[in-house]
Amino acid sequence: DATASLTDVPEASTHVRLATDEVVLFAREEEDEDSLVVENAAESLDQFRAAGLGLGQEESFRILLAIKNLAKAKPLRSVRFWGKILGLEGNYIVAEAEYREGDEPQEEEEAEAEPEMEGDGDGEEGVTNEAPLPKSSYKAAPPIPRENVGAGANKKVYFVCAYPGAEWIALPLVTPEQIICARGIRQFLTGRLDAAVTSFPPFPGNEANLLRAQIARITASTTVSPQGYYTFDEDDDGDEGRDSFVVDEEYEPRSKAELLDPALTGWVHHSLFLLPQGRCKWINPSPKEYNDEEDEDEDEEDEQAEAETGPPLLQPLQNDEDVDGNMAWSLRLSSQLNPTSASVIISSNRWPGAHTYAQGAKFANVYIGWGIKYSSTTYSPELPPMPAEEYPVGVDISEETDPTRAEEEAFAAAQTTA
Amino acid sequence: DATASLTDVPEASTHVRLATDEVVLFAREEEDEDSLVVENAAESLDQFRAAGLGLGQEESFRILLAIKNLAKAKPLRSVRFWGKILGLEGNYIVAEAEYREGDEPQEEEEAEAEPEMEGDGDGEEGVTNEAPLPKSSYKAAPPIPRENVGAGANKKVYFVCAYPGAEWIALPLVTPEQIICARGIRQFLTGRLDAAVTSFPPFPGNEANLLRAQIARITASTTVSPQGYYTFDEDDDGDEGRDSFVVDEEYEPRSKAELLDPALTGWVHHSLFLLPQGRCKWINPSPKEYNDEEDEDEDEEDEQAEAETGPPLLQPLQNDEDVDGNMAWSLRLSSQLNPTSASVIISSNRWPGAHTYAQGAKFANVYIGWGIKYSSTTYSPELPPMPAEEYPVGVDISEETDPTRAEEEAFAAAQTTA
Amino acid sequence: DARMLTTGLDCVAGSGIVLSAEQRAALQSSLPTLQASQRFRAIKLWGRIVALSTEYFIAQAYGSDLLDPTVFYSSDCSVWAQLPRVHPVIVEAASKIAGRFQGDPAHEYSVTQPAPAADAPPLNLPDEVAALRKTVDNMVTTTLTEEMRLAATVSLVDFEVAVVPYRAFRRNPDGTIQACKSFEGLTPLEATKLSSFYHFRRPTNSASESKNPAIDFLDPITNDLPKTSWSLQAERGSELSVLRSLLWPGYVFYHVPESRIFGSFYSGLGTRNNDLVFMLP
């Protein structure tokens, strides 16, 4: 108790401010017994801690309380502790949630607005008024529309706070271009949601968007569960890539041996694969209205419309790509001395810090780290493309020579004679 | 990490010796998948810790390992962590176990030997050889035989060690007179099993016996479980006080509300009541061979043969006696902020330090304390009985006067004349 | 200090004293807030008194006088209420209450004691204390609440068993007491001896003619009666010294030798072990 430091000079430290914030966590309330699913974050973190992973006990408990407060404050259907992302100046506690149907907040429609096309200038600096100047032939690729709330990369919504007890802030929806850009950069987060992202190439958004993009990438890659825990809804029309699933009520927990099988057949992804396009569900970036069905077998559209595909939901991890030549996942038991009650831990080698435990019929995912994907090779910044070429010299921009006086006269003579 | 203390002078401290002992705990071994039931002490203690009870995490884990080591070393059918008893110089980690049938160690028959009866001396200091001196009319009450391994107060066997990793030592069986004496004394344990017990009245045994007697008393009083968890075996002949039970495979966990009901109907004792006699199953202390059945209704045996009875097994706690005017048990939830996943805690007010948690279909008992029963009144030591009375003056010890010479002569004369 | 909460709790866990993560998390938030709210220099968790229907957590906050803390209690580690300062005659009366704390701060106890002898010097009690006492037939009946009993118990425990290691505090010439900056912890050998521990209270034996009054000013616990009213054990080898009071079972003092880490925690029923003399070997 360090009675030894009792003579410290008092100071109105940030500590106190922090603690005052946290006090709201400990306000006691009647338990709400409705259908809201709130993961017991403290219990999951206990399981991780028993494997030497996760966070401290007190923080875990505060997180549980903070998540329960979030669940009270918003019209959520489910909420779980997603993880903690470390930043340079501050950290993010991340909660993953689903809104109750119909309670989704209004989508920010401005995100749909066509970005102003540079180089598409309408020649307002035209020298003469006589004729319009040529329009730019450059067609920027139309932005790929983002997936809507509840779908694909935006299936879940994410809330972050700086520490348990601080205000929960909803992250914006993620756009494909943010995901694509995030893949090419390698950037520490600062801990300030409104911080500019100073990457090259420039990131389309601020840190809140980058954070959201990283969460999307980590989620798509590392949200795994014991095979069989989830199953496709029988009623679901499973024709073209089913994207929803339900807990299998008859799930028989996998044995530890199955879960520890290095073939990884005991584990499946239960988040959709994030396509190169930056979406989970591929969209034709330049859809032509097909005139008729028979046009489909025409080859001419080939170069712009090859649909990207990824592994379907609930596929075992065994097909996951290597990580720089190493296995994508590491498996182990949480305890070597007490294997009977140990849990099985699967850790992503692609996103160090992403772990899942499974014990009995329970499992949970967590990510605690810097939000940086693993790479064994040195980062080589993406360089700008080759400089553009000038307009080719050609007949179309070769000037006609004025007729000489002799030609004029000859022509005039010919005209006159005609 | 206190790099600051790196320059400490090394010393071969007891710490190192201790740690060396403990290292055996961490030897890894193949898990034995047989029918041995080993309580996960660490898990139970986690549950208690979540209620602000129990022991530290590391010690809990060491206890788990020590218990597993015990299970390996002895032919046990089941073993669980019973608790920790604090002593003046050292403490006891206590494990409760049952031997596999047929593997019970040979009972120490000397315990059955009739104790030498003092005051029963055969007058070996007799003054003359002529006639035997009177034998003492005093009949010490015959010792009540102790219950056998597997029965009553000796239903389970107990092993103790000074700290996890130290050698497990089996405690002796407990005798009724030890239990009776233990009830009348109030004594700290020293932590040394071979220490003499300096109580008054003198305790029949050393500290190992006293420890065992306290364990018997605490166990009988505080081993409780949610009502319905255990059930009587259908095959068991339940005529006269059933004393065994089985886990009810169909047990539906009690709701928290039921368990928290202050009427205590949600909880039952699953250890037999310890009778005033110091046994769980009453035995007639001076059995006469009844001549015939009709003798039974004779009244003459009344004063020595009134059978003691206690509440039967698996009876709810609601009939438990008050503790000095206060309720015998205190009930609460382990967590006030997270009641849904909290466990219900029931704490004995008779034996402070005895707690039981129940959550879902799990429960566990633990005792951590000094091994002293609660009392609100000052201890008044048991005083010796009233001094005995001398042999009453009476005709049987009145000496006959010798006849006088006159009487002799008169008698002789009478004889002669006859 | 709230900062050292976890370390301290680790040190007393072997005595069966643990707090749940919930309690620790709440304390880490509420104690600094409490400290700041009244500008205390320091605050520490004193302990826990287990009542029949609740647990009272006790915190002590310090201004300039290390021996005169302001005391707070809470049943949830979160919302704290200040305990009243109780007059010595109330402490004395409370010490006579037998039995458990009930868990209701407003619960009333009555204590009947013989009235002071007629020729005793007058007590000069403050009105609010006098109001609690009623004399009938030469017997004084004091009526006090559980809250007062709580306050009295804390001050009794502090007076009777609060302990610090030798050299950890010094007395300034003006009589104030402060932590000794040069304190480096007891040696492992010292930490095995009762003579290294002193009562953290205003010395009762003021006539101490010590050679070094700045250091040797506290009452040694070796003068306690009975001498063996303490259980001093090394835990985890000699890594940790744990001193348990037998007079107030549940009071546990810990010290990591060769470090400045020491402190204490009370976790018990709040009742004094008046049977101690009989219970020792």
Add this chain to the structure above:
Amino acid sequence: DARMLTTGLDCVAGSGIVLSAEQRAALQSSLPTLQASQRFRAIKLWGRIVALSTEYFIAQAYGSDLLDPTVFYSSDCSVWAQLPRVHPVIVEAASKIAGRFQGDPAHEYSVTQPAPAADAPPLNLPDEVAALRKTVDNMVTTTLTEEMRLAATVSLVDFEVAVVPYRAFRRNPDGTIQACKSFEGLTPLEATKLSSFYHFRRPTNSASESKNPAIDFLDPITNDLPKTSWSLQAERGSELSVLRSLLWPGYVFYHVPESRIFGSFYSGLGTRNNDLVFMLP
């Protein structure tokens, strides 16, 4: 120190570094045994390197030289093996290995580097080091085991990022370094400044003409390049200062201001962040 294991771990838990109760329990037993077995003055848990198929726990034991520990590793916190001392050219070669530790101490790595220029001074390598190097076509290929890489990595981390607070150590006139008994912790203000932290290594800038060579003898981390290769945060308010290395992510130093509590722990992949300059804002 093994004694402070729990406190230290509490301080780094917020960075996602925790050990299980099993691991902590095992360490509390095995480290003191290890220390005693070779009569070290102190031993501490240095950290954990997460390999693909196991975790290497690293402990450092100290004799008289605080900057020259003996290093041990274990995959179960219980059985420890000594790491070899590795020659600087091996450290240099190991620093070129990209990719994860495999988890097999006998795993062999090959590192090919340009041979030293012909006119470079001869290396005078010991035979056992020379045996690991093979020169072909002006390229040197060094073959080393994962155990050597482990040892090299620990020394690299220590050299590049091991940190202590200002004033915590002093240099004696004979050049030895010792803990400074008068160190009372950084002030809360100091604890928020990178300039209060120094590399715990033999100073590279030996030409330091400091005013107080007994105190100002270590390299300040503010000379590190890039300057922002550290993330210094206050956790739990100003109760705890946490300094995370961005060059060796997973290295976390902690200090409780106004106390002697400080230390560090490494928990990471054992790979240097060579992309750091690009990743900063």
Add this chain to the structure above:
Amino acid sequence: MSDNESDDGQRGPSIGTYEGERHPETMARHGRGVATLANGDNYEGMYENGQRHGKGSYQFVNGARYVGEYSQNKKHGQGTFYYPDGSIYEGSWAEDLRVGQGKYTYPNGDTYEGEWANNLRHGKGTYTYAKTGAQYVGDWKQGLRVGNGELVLGKFRYQGAFSDSQPIGDGKFIFSHGCEQQGSFVVQENRTADDDAIITVSWAGKSIAATR
């Protein structure tokens, strides 16, 4: 020299037999002799003028026995009495009564050693309990512990006033661990469910002091 002719006489009223010395003048039993008394008891020992006097041994038919000094037919002086219940008194007698110093061993093995008067423990005496080793050392009055006494109870002793053999009122316990507790034994009367009074005497401890 002795008239033992009547020994095997018919069963009828008898005055017993005697074999031994007689007074040369009065022929009364005198000197050493062995007598069988009318009730079957036996006496072997010294006579003086027809009365048992001096050392002798008296054997009751019920097994009791007295071995010791007589004076004028009465136990007087030092003697040991073996009572029919197995108890033994060894000590001083006067006028057939236990008087003066003596040790009584009770059937249960307890002993009293100390002063007697009028057949009863009286004066200073020590009572030792065989079963527990406890002792009472102190004052007795007419067989009861009355006055000041000390109970020695293993590691602790009680010193205080006794009345009606019970410790009542102020006293102190003295402990081998070096301190003593002042206090008093107080009488409490509790009532059973049947309204029977149960009187218990219990200790109310007060201050603790170092043992001088």
Add this chain to the structure above:
Amino acid sequence: MSDNESDDGQRGPSIGTYEGERHPETMARHGRGVATLANGDNYEGMYENGQRHGKGSYQFVNGARYVGEYSQNKKHGQGTFYYPDGSIYEGSWAEDLRVGQGKYTYPNGDTYEGEWANNLRHGKGTYTYAKTGAQYVGDWKQGLRVGNGELVLGKFRYQGAFSDSQPIGDGKFIFSHGCEQQGSFVVQENRTADDDAIITVSWAGKSIAATR
């Protein structure tokens, strides 16, 4: 003054029309005039001796346009060319070619500002990417980045040698946070599953130093 009588002639071979000043002696177009050329292009500007000379504006039927100086029918001097694809060159011309200082704005919004020779970027020049704001500042040879140059990439810059428009070999990144990293861009050839070579140029960073 001008013979514009032939303007609305029949559709047939044409030499276009001209309206404007002519040389008083040779009657060749001379001075300010407006011409429609045979292919439908228009020119409005200065003539000298029948040749476009001096400031003028040439409008192609495809929409392209040149506004600037001519010399003897050739773009020469300062002029701005609006290309059919929307790109614009504004700068110095010689002999109908982009030569000297000029700024080219590409259809995608990128710009090059700097030295030109033989219609190509050549010499010192700065290429600015519209989309990312990145810039190349440095040497150009025949349209390509060759020689020494600097890529300005937001918070960091790369300085080093370029060849074939790619950074190759030693160079350094300079960061706004105050340090720079020496290193080199190295060419790596990887093969795809189909054994196609994929050439990538990637950065191999070495030592880090403080930026002077």
